Amino acid sequence: MTLPLSRPVFDANASGGGFGKLPEWDLTDLYKAPDAPEFAADMEWLGKACAAFAATYEGKLAGLDAAGLLKAVQDYEQIDVTAGRIMSYAGLRYYQNTMDSERAKFMADAEGRVTDATTALVFWSLEFNRLDDDHLARLLAANGDLARYRPVFDRLRAMRPHQLSDELERFLHDESVVGASAWNKLFDETMAGLMFAVEGEPEELNLEATLNLLTDPERPRREAAARALAAVFDRNIKLFARVHNTLAKEKEIHDRWRKMPSPQYGRHLSNHVEPEVVEALRNAVVAAYPKLSHRYYRLKAKWMGLDRLQVWDRNAPLPIETPKTVDWASAEKTVTEAYAAFDPRMADLAAPFFKKGWIDAGVKPGKAPGAFAHPTVTTVHPYVMLNYLGKPRDVMTLAHELGHGVHQVLAAGQGELLSATPLTLAETASVFGEMLTFRKLLNEAKTPAEKKTLLAGKVEDMINTVVRQIAFYDFECKLHAARAEGELTPDDINALWMSVQAQSLGDAFDFMDGYETFWAYIPHFVHSPFYVYAYAFGDGLVNALYAAYESGLPGFQDKYFEMLKAGGSKHHKELLAPFGLDLSDPSFWDKGLNMIAGFIDELEALE
Template sequence: MTRQPVFDANAAAGGKDLGDLPAWDLSDLYAAPDAPEVERDLGWLETEGAAFAAEYEGKLADLSAAEMLACLHRYEKIDMVGGRIMSYAGLRYYQQTTDSERAAFLSDCQDRLTTYTAPLVFFGLEVNRIDEPHLQGLFDANADLARYRPIFDRLRKMRPYQLSDELEKFLHDQSVVGATAWNKLFDETISGLEFEVNGEVQGIEATLNQLTDQNRDTREAAARELGRVFSANVKTFARVHNTLAKEKEVEDRWRKMPTPQTGRHLSNDVEPEVVEALRNAVVEAYPRLSHRYYELKRKWLGLDRMQVWDRNAPLPMETERRVAWPEARGMVMDAYADFSPQLADLAEPFFDKGWIDAAVTPGKAPGAFAHPTVTDAHPYIMLNYLGKPRDVMTLAHELGHGVHQRLAADQGELLANTPLTLAETASVFGEMLTFRKLLANAKDKAERKVLLAGKVEDMINTVVRQIAFYDFECKLHAARSEGELTPDEISALWMSIQAESLGDAFDFMDDYQVFWAYIPHFVHSPFYVYAYAFGDGLVNALYAAYEEGAPDFQEKYFDMLRAGGSKHHSELLKPFGLDASDPAFWHKGLSMIEGMIDELEAMED
């Protein structure tokens, strides 16, 4: 029901003395967990869920067009009220996941929402039993109802995989002690881990950040400590992955889904062959992208062999610069304004109205995200900002999500949510705008080289690494369908994709085989990761069209973001003359990365 945040696992963090970092003001949702409005809304949900079912269950096929529209509006209101409650509970929890009161409040809200919305399960099941000619007749009779056609289309894609009403209701009720509970166990375990590096005890964010430290000994110490702690907890992480993968396999089997990936493709509203074309194009390009770049980086670092703690090392000519928060804000806002003053206007309230939580604090969830909350409120952005130049790119990325979510909100609660394949469009485009602005202002060749190398690394992390993650998940779920996996067996699957994706420049330390353990996407959103590569390739193609002076580009771009989830990716890309089903589309996006590596190689001459 609730639109969940999806964590950006590559978000970095690093430094101090960064200025006044903003914190969330959640009062736009609720004043406090014990505010009377929380109980009021929960009570309304209980009553309205039962009333909705009493009025409509067993009767959807007999509704007139006007009656179906009224039914949808009531359903949408229930979705919005429930979304507001869960957004508030979830955001408070992510601020401090080790706080037992916040965890209990989130769990209680989830339990009550699951109970109160159980009567609504019939809705999707009955929609899928309506004859197509009758449904089309309703759309033909009422233009306002026809606007919701994409909702019906997406629901009806599940028709071949729908279970009995009784089983669907059971799965709904059981979810709070299934995947939701295992997700929480993972979050609480990760947030509670402690790592000691150079005599200092710290959390996972600060430790992961040290993998980008200038000092190689510090990077090695952080990598080995991460490996040690992950290995010490690997049985818990293996249990989480085994259970979630098995639960998914059982449900997929009952639904007769052909592959473990099918559910993700359906929710993304993307065809399997499009994802396969993307995956194949990226894997085929590994030697031209990551292998070639990391060989360059090995030479820059003066190493005979790269170790895993060198993958995201700063370049030797890179300064240990920390970007204070006001400067970061200025960089991103200037880049947004250069593209369109409207884009900057949409981004401005995030900084001034308590819509960003930026500081690293004890127990705070790692990574970064933009949560859309509900369409009658506004998005919230979470960062772990510690001042590295890449943190500026993370800010640009999440701000792009936030702007996209604001624009799409006009579609209403049911149509605003963008499929994951397109959800990364504005975020990656915002990064690209910021990068191009910084590149244009580079003072000399050395600064340009650092910027180019940083962007290539980010794109490799977004494209190559995420497709490698996707391949790991495919292998993991396939292997789990054959039986329980030991931690060593999961680690072997992880290592089987590492050398292939990273290339011959690397050696792998002991304990690197357990680094699968901390990736939140594998737990929260199985097979989500290809959306990053999809978004990067799409934006590269879009940006090329922008640079080539495509007519009315800004207007078309905003129209695409405003569409939210109301149109298929093929419709949204058509005004730009782009087609994601064409393999050449993906090769064009990858060629932009190759071009940057070409320029870096030319700088060696």
């Protein structure tokens, strides 16, 4: 989920929190402990394996026959599995408590050693991309097992026009641990350490707790939280501006040397999606702002008895909404039953997450904010992280992240190199899982007020997923374009942020002083530039998929599972053809946007 709202500075597991016993990760499926002999053995093996790989294959790829190249790919894949296992363990431990200096050191040391070891592999992609097209085509035609890796090779060779000399590529690989990676850690640790003095609260709160208050039924508490956020962001704004300036400049340098035509182009390449498809999505969403967010927020202002909404009203519950806490057992039951109603296989795939320590749900001091599903490696299993606070939206976040987990389990059969789904399709199973859960709850609604509350919540989630993420994308595009012209002051970045807010949210809003700094806490801008359009992409795609499901497309479930099992082994055109969908159709995105507009129509009809 993009920005799952979570909460306080207490251990929800220890206190109970009214949610029941919340699950914690059991990371022993990766390694028994940081000092486990298996961890040390894998680290030692990795160094030797990388050196042996380079000694065996460097300078020799062009002379390999099909069987020899297949062996090289398989050797590389095994190295990838071991390096991924090491870094998954170090990273997941760190995210459980980013304020623990031992965990931070353990991850940094692991990252450094893995980077040092894998420097020997830098030649692989460079030399592979120098293979003659006809020669590679003959090898693929000669060996079906090798040909299975064609999608990996296609993505690799898409970088051919943008790769640098062998020496420069090695330098960039070595330098990465003190480049973007180091700035990412600074951002994470700073965010985890921020505390907010919210007027009326008995003690200072962390970021999750303060963001959580923006959904509080009491308007004064929401305002107090918003003003506390603004005050702390303002005090730290020079640091956050420095992080963004540095990362954007580093990216501009890399892109210039690699002759990337735009800051966004590298993301499109890694997503295996055509720039014109993303542009069509962006343009369709921006054109739909008036019939989606602008219209919905005018309705919400009326429901709340307000002439104008303030930013702290954006995610406020409706006045008719009865505040309720959903305990963990009920959340598990709701999502599992929604998955099972679609197909029992889906519930079966989700079951181990609940039963085997694959979910870490409690809010704890130092724990990373938000939620995610991490696939680890294909020889183990995914892990899901939540900050569960018993809100109905937290149930939707659980459905979302479990969808990722199910997708990752199914795609693991492709092996390490073919399992990873491009970001544009990586949100498909997660958003579909949300939709299944929402439809179950809507069908079970007993009163018009309950139905209205569910519909409004879903519309707000979709606006956050589609409208807000495209506004984020536009902000990033503007920020990177402006940074290419020179250093940006905090006021410069603030102005870029505000330029997309009124456009996307509409004329129902006033924007308090201080809201201009709220770009500072969005992690995607720091960790994954231009990632955000993947959320809108996934929502639009799932809306079209769900329409095909509702229309009774024969064999939909089997086709859906085959799509998830494919992982990254097929292009989006091939994956979606069985559903009669084509992302390159200019009218494709209007189908999903019309579904959101239809929900708003239903809300208007309930007036």
